Amino acid sequence: MTLMQEIITVAMMVLGTVATRFLPFLLISSKKPTPGYIRYLGIMLPSAAMGLLVIYSYKDVSILGGAHGIPELIATAVVVALHLWKRQMLLSIAGGTVLYMLLVQFVF
Amino acid sequence: MSPTHKRTRALRAAFPYTIPILTGFVFLGIAYGYYMTSEGFHALYPILISATVFAGSMEFAAVSILKEAFDPLRVLLLTVMVNARHLFYGISMLEKYRAAGRKKFFLIYGMADETFSVNCAADIPPDVDKGWFMLWVTVLNYCYWQFGTAVGAILGSMIHINTEGLSFVLTALFVVLFLEQWLKEKTHHSALLGLGATLVCLLIFGNQNFILPAMLVILAGLTLLKAPLSKAGDRA
Numbered sequence: 001m002t003l004m005q006e007i008i009t010v011a012m013m014v015l016g017t018v019a020t021r022f023l024p025f026l027l028i029s030s031k032k033p034t035p036g037y038i039r040y041l042g043i044m045l046p047s048a049a050m051g052l053l054v055i056y057s058y059k060d061v062s063i064l065g066g067a068h069g070i071p072e073l074i075a076t077a078v079v080v081a082l083h084l085w086k087r088q089m090l091l092s093i094a095g096g097t098v099l100y101m102l103l104v105q106f107v108f
Numbered sequence: 109m110s111p112t113h114k115r116t117r118a119l120r121a122a123f124p125y126t127i128p129i130l131t132g133f134v135f136l137g138i139a140y141g142y143y144m145t146s147e148g149f150h151a152l153y154p155i156l157i158s159a160t161v162f163a164g165s166m167e168f169a170a171v172s173i174l175k176e177a178f179d180p181l182r183v184l185l186l187t188v189m190v191n192a193r194h195l196f197y198g199i200s201m202l203e204k205y206r207a208a209g210r211k212k213f214f215l216i217y218g219m220a221d222e223t224f225s226v227n228c229a230a231d232i233p234p235d236v237d238k239g240w241f242m243l244w245v246t247v248l249n250y251c252y253w254q255f256g257t258a259v260g261a262i263l264g265s266m267i268h269i270n271t272e273g274l275s276f277v278l279t280a281l282f283v284v285l286f287l288e289q290w291l292k293e294k295t296h297h298s299a300l301l302g303l304g305a306t307l308v309c310l311l312i313f314g315n316q317n318f319i320l321p322a323m324l325v326i327l328a329g330l331t332l333l334k335a336p337l338s339k340a341g342d343r344a
Contacts (some may be wrong), residue, residue: 001174001178002175005178006174006308008149008178008180009170009173009178009183010156010157010161010170010174011172012180012183012184012187012245013157013161013163013166013170013173013180013187014160014161015181015184016183016184016185016186016187016188016191017161017162017163017166017187017189017191017194018192018194018217019188020187020189020191020192020194020195020198021194021198021216021217021219022186022197022198022216022217023195023214023217024195024198024199024202025144025198025202025205025206028199028202028341030206033123034202034203036109037331037334038202038340040200040330040334040337041199041327041330042200042203042298044298044330045196045199045200045326045330046200046228046229046289046298046335047223047290047293047296047298047302048196048298048299048300048301048302048305048326048330049193049196049197049200049224049228049297050225050228050229050282050285050286050289050299050302051286051298051299051300051301051304051308052193052196052302052303052305052319052322052323052326053221053225053282053286053304054191054279054282054283054286054302055303055310055322056154056193056221056306056319057131057193057278057279057282058279059126059205059310059315059318060315061331065278071273072279074276075276075280076279076280076283078205079280079283079284082285083283083284083287085289089124089125089284089288089324090124090127090128091129091275092280092284093128093280093281093284094128096129096276096280096283097276097277098278099275100270100273100276100280101273101274103273104270104272104273105273106272
């Protein structure tokens, strides 16, 4: 690619990303009252989107090969247990991450 | 409350939420900057792409895309598909971001997965300005990513630490924020639908193609359940 073609290619990535982020705000008018269906989605979607994001962050774990997802399973269980016990966000995240690093570097 | 006071108070409330992202983004940013320069690109490429595109998975993809034949339309479609999940974030944040006035432009522009999840699930104390809190989360996360990319692009080849497994910090963040959301809500239909539909689609379609089907199943599920769930006063 020439430099100009590279710039256009990157500009397309910017345009595509910005489009997915701004589209709902552009399509749904702020002047008219939000339609009931969209308001319903606005209330219900956050939990579903967070669920999607959780699964998305495990998408590269292979159940059949490697460590069979065991380190991920153990570390996640520890994150959940720590969080339900102390409810300290940083403690839960740091505890689970350090354990995960030890597991993949030394155990599995 | 003076405007400066309002800003610093919001920053103090927002920063702790971004610490896991600081760790994850600096680490992943370094990985990205290093990867792109090691593939023969000048350090300015990852730095400028991070500053403008600001969407991790597309930035990694840019390394191979820029080596392929010039095809802007295909790149545009690919980007929209890879980032389609942002549409859900936008619908979820419509009212919260609109209430933030002029700040909404950067809030929307910088709405990465991690930023969305914090702004969506964080328990903002009542005495903290919501608009400033969300803006700080967005700005801090943006800066962490730029910093990581620049370090990786410029110094990457000199850094050798065994960081295997460190990227789990972002997975742990999503799990914790999901739990927070779970503990806040009265019923869990939507959360379970999000987890279940996405998991099933991941198993059926594989890790390259599962997001769009998962989004459609979630949308269909919520639409079908609208009457019973609205009546149940879910999360009212």
